[in-house]
Amino acid sequence: MNFPAELKYTKDHEWIRVDGEEATIGITEFAQHELGDIVYVDINTVGNKVAEGEVFGTVEAVKTVSDLFMPIDGTVLEINANLDANPELVNKDPYGEGWMVKIKLSKSADSLLSAEAYKDLVGA
Template sequence: MNFPSELKYTEDHEWIRIEGDTATIGITEHAQNELGDIVYVDINTVGEALGKGDVFGSVEAVKTVSDLFIPVAGTVLEVNPDLDGEPELVNSDPYGSGWMVKISLANPGDEDGLLSAEQYKEFIGA
């Protein structure tokens, strides 16, 4: 299983890549493995200012629907347009073309409480 070291992780199994005052967010390889085949991604929060831990959308797999939680406060700038036609990108490339949203950070430094790759691996027992 892959745990890119440049990312931060949450106990809700989201990852975040921070570049300046913008962040890209998706779900981890572990999360997509647990969910199984992703059939639909529902995110309709573009333009919304969300607090850390708020739900920014949901992901539907064959057997379940799971909420997606924003790891840091920010405003949703963009949803990955490719997921409409190809939700399986979350399964095949969770850290690349399967990203979910881009946000502008409300409070730079919010990510300080998130997990490193090593801490996340320990958290999930990998």
């Protein structure tokens, strides 16, 4: 399983890639593996300020529907429109083309888990 070192992680299995004052967010390879085949992604929070721990959307898999939790306070700038027609991108490339949202950060992401800490959390 892949745990890119340049990313930060949450206990709820989201990842965040920080680039200055903006960040890209998605779900981890572990999460998509546990969910199974992703069939629908529902995110309609563009322009919204979303606090750390709040739900910013849902992901539907064959087995279940799961909430997506914001890893850090921020304003949603963009949603990955490619997921509307191709939700399976989350399974195929969770850290690349399967990203979910881009946000403007309201605070530092330093408090999130490192790749090693997340790896320990999921027992990998």
